C-alpha cells in the first residue's frame with residue numbers, strides 16, 4: 297500500500313461497465329484509489345484507456361500479469377460472466393478483490409472463494425452495488441415503522457442494453473487473441489456445466505443469462521433490506537416454454553414465495569423497447585407501505601426515490617424522499633477502500649452470493665416443475 301493509504305488498483309476487463317461507470321468513479325475517487333495496472337484481452341483498448349487515464353499505468357492482456365504485479369494491492373474484476381475463477385487466482389496471489397456480479401454458478405464455488413479470502417486475511421467483495429444504494433439505509437429505517445411485514449414485491453422492467461446505454465461512450469476493438477477469448481468462453485462453459493449438469497434449455501439459459509446475470513441483484517437487495525431473511529419459492533413461470541428449446545428472446549419470470557414470514561412476489565420482465573430500465577422494491581406492512589425505486593445502472597449520479605405511506609394513529613402520512621447524487625457504485629468503491637485499509641466489514645460478501653445462488657437454483661427448480669407439467 298502507498299503511504300498515503302491510497303489503494304493501488306489493477307482493473308481487469310475494460311468493457312462497457314468499466315468505461316460507463318467504474319473508471320469515471322475511480323477518477324472521482326483518485327484520493328483513495330491509484331489505478332496502476334489496466335488489463336483487457338484487447339491490447340488496443342487497454343493501451344487507449346491507459347493513455348487516456350494518464351500517468352504511469354502498466355498494461356497487459358493477461359490477468360495473471362496483474363495478479364503478479366507487486367505494485368498492485370487490490371483488483372477490480374470486470375470481465376464477462378462469473379468471477380470466481382479469476383477471484384481465486386487473485387486471492388492466491390495475495391490481492392484484495394472486488395468482483396462484479398454474477399459471482400459464481402454454484403454455492404460451492406462461492407463458499408470456497410469466501411474460505412480462501414478468510415484464510416488469507418484478504419478482502420473479497422462482490423459487486424452488488426444496490427446493497428450500497430444510500431436510500432436503502434433510509435428504507436431500512438422506514439421498514440421498522442410499517443408494522444408486521446406481509447408482502448414484499450420486486451418488479452424489474454428490462455429493456456435492451458442498447459436502449460439503456462445509447463448515451464455511453466463505449467470503445468471496442470476486435471483485436472483480442474482468439475485463443476484467449478475461446479479459452480475464457482470454454483472455462484465459463486465448463487463451470488456452468490459443473491454447476492447445473494445436464495439441465496435442459498430453456499432453464500440453462502434462464503439460470504445463467506437471466507437469474508445469475510440480472511435477478512441476482514434482486515436477491516442481494518432483499519438481503520440488504522431484510523437482514524438476510526431466508527427466501528424460498530413455491531411457484532414460478534416464464535409464460536410459455538418448450539422443454540429442450542431455447543427461448544426466442546429473454547423471458548418474463550414471475551415467482552411466488554416467501555421471504556422470512558412475508559409473502560414474496562418477484563417479477564422480472566424483458567420489455568425490449570421499454571423507454572427505460574425500471575426497478576421497484578415494494579414492501580407492504582400492516583400499517584403502511586414503502587416503494588423504493590432504484591436508478592438505472594448506466595446513469596452516473598442517478599438518484600433513487602423512496603415513497604412511504606403510513607398510518608400514525610389516526611393520521612395518514614405520505615412522504616417522498618430523493619437520494620443523494622451518489623450511487624451504490626460510488627459507495628461500493630468507498631466501502632472496498634475502507635475494508636482494505638481499515639478492516640471495515642462489507643455488505644456484499646461471497647457468502648451472501650452463495651445464498652443468492654441457492655435461491656436462484658431453488659427458483660429454477662420451480663420453473664422446471666411448472667414447465668415440465670404443462
Ligand SMILES: NC(=O)c1ccc[n+]([C@@H]2O[C@H](COP(=O)([O-])OP(=O)(O)OC[C@H]3O[C@@H](n4cnc5c(N)ncnc54)[C@H](O)[C@@H]3O)[C@@H](O)[C@H]2O)c1
Nearest residue numbers: 309310311312313314336337374375376377396397398593
Ligand atoms: N453491477 C451492475 O449493475 C453491472 C452492470 C453491467 C455489467 N456488470 C457486470 O460487469 C461485467 C462486465 O460487463 P460488461 O458489460 O462491461 O462486459 P463487456 O463485454 O462490455 O466487457 C468485458 C471486457 O472484458 C474483457 N475480457 C474478457 N475476458 C477477459 C479476461 N479473461 N481477461 C481480461 N479481459 C477480459 C473483454 O475484452 C471486454 O473488453 C459482467 O460480469 C457484468 O455482469 C454489472
